[in-house]
Amino acid sequence: MEIAQVLVNGISYAASLALVAIGLTIVFGVLRVVNFAHGALFMLGAYATYYITASFKWNYFLAIIGAALVVGLISAFAAAALFSRYRDLLLEGAVMSIALALLITNLGWLQFSAVPRTVKSPIDDVIDIGGVRVLVQRLFIIVLTAALLVGLQFFVKRSRMGRAMRAVQQDPHAARLQGIKVDQVVVLTFAIGGVLAGIAGALVSPTQTLQPSMGEQPLLLAFVVIILGGMGSIPGAVLASLVLGLTQSTTSTYWTPQAATWLSFSLVIAVLAIRPKGLLGHE
């Protein structure tokens, strides 16, 4: 029965990891910018949820929407004001994103303080399924993540703006010649990435301790996910999140949490040695 519990833990962890990683990978896919500030956006999502529920007394579910909007707007502003200048400038864009991450995190220490905070969830119950105990909050994370990923995939594949995103991803100059407003696409892509990071932060906030540094570990693992899955590939990020989530859960339970981290990185090195473009990446 313990193995079933380990699987549930792993899938739940994978779901929140996927949300962070997919936001990161679509930004890279469209802008070719490695956004090191993405973990800080995740942190802002969690704190936005805390303040919306604690200070404004909003319902937790409304707070998720609020957090998504707040972080999406911040991300869109960062894209318009900062990152749009760094399209295809991998190094400069990365440096800018590191600076932004430091800025947001340190402002977080000043504004939110070091006092650990928690968010109360209205779905804090536990369901016992044949001895496997599943937190409803974790089920909610899995279901909402799945729905968001399906919706995102539909948006990217079927909508006019989604097609524009893919066009910019493939060749921004050709896309511009076709009349696509590339700058708008860039801002929208960042906004979507921010919304996903904000939702991820909001979803995990009842299961974690909130601290301004809480985005560092998910960011690190999100990089592992997108490299393992293939840079810019949404299905690859989902698959890699699942692999990483189960690796983390299994290793933490049957070995140690620290082994889980280095084992995850070892896995990436092994996959890249055999398949440099990642599991589902394109050339």
Place this chain on the structure above:
Amino acid sequence: MQRTLGLGAAAIAVATLTGACGGSSSGGGTNASGGGTDTITWGLIAPFSGSAAAYGPPEKAADVAAIDYINSNGGIKVGGKTYKLKLKVYDSAYDPTTAVTVTRKAVQEDGVKFLEVDGGGIVPAVQPITEPANAMIFAIAGGDAYLGEKHELTFRPYYDIPGASKAILTQFKNTLSTSASPKVSIVEPDDDLGHALADKQKTAAEGVGFTATVTFLGRQSSDYAPVATKVLGQNPDVIDFGPTPGDQYGAFIKAAQQLGYKGYYSFPDTLASSTVEKFVPLKSIAGSLTAPAWSSFPGTAGEYFSASVKKQTGDVQAWTAQAFDNLLLFKAALEKAGSLDPHKVATALGEVSVEGALGKVSYGGAETYGIPRIFQIPYPVDKVSASGSLVHVSDGSA
């Protein structure tokens, strides 16, 4: 390109500047200790950011309380001169590298000779800086690898976690209905301190008749379900948290309860009730034990300590009374030594005792460490009652 790089450089400069502002704070002036003025600087190196950031503010509050108490009662009289104490705060971020940087600043730039250092993994990292400079360390930390004759100027005004664990498990052994050897799962932080204490706690547990296993919990852990699943697989009667921070064991308890654990918990690094309550109701851990349990602070010093700390932070974290009492001992030692020379102060510290917030406190442990460098205190044990309040169950003098 120049413009973009310029923007990037500007952003980094702003971020770095902001980091510097947020990463450390200063609570004192710039006078060096013993520098011919009437001020002695007390340096506090503690985490105000990072994974153990919750430790710094209450510790600072206890130091502020002690310094106000000493200064308002006439200061420190050394060699016919009266000194006032002054606090200077440095943020270690609970990271040895950062701690080394700020200690270097404290000792080499600010000339601080008397340092209170938080963290069992931090103290050994900064000793190579303090010892050549003849600066004293008062370690608010578990572990003991940094104590002994080779570290003449290092003191530990902090309780012994394996000792507290032993007091708790002795109490459990007397009350648990399990007839066979009860099981304890010891959860240790995966750092130098956790590894240093693991064997000692295991030995202490086995010494009182428990079957013990140790599991390490990463300081950066965010999802506690996998480790909780592992620990629960050991079918423990008691989960002992060692020196794990309150927000971490609070989250762990929540995960363990969600996974169906209904057993007891042991808090040998004291129960941070207000922190745990953020995760689970205290009554849900009824029957669990905590030590050393200082639930009241009688006497003039104790009343001053609790009133001052409560005024500053809204909460009294009992463990910080050790920092308070240590400063009272420090004052007594300075006056006995009649000198600011750290070596003379160190000798005097082994000879003085004071009535502090915890009662009568002194330094001892010469039989173990060769020189008296460890706080001598009892380990009273409290139990979490069915209503969530703490009730006294043992003086823990054994």
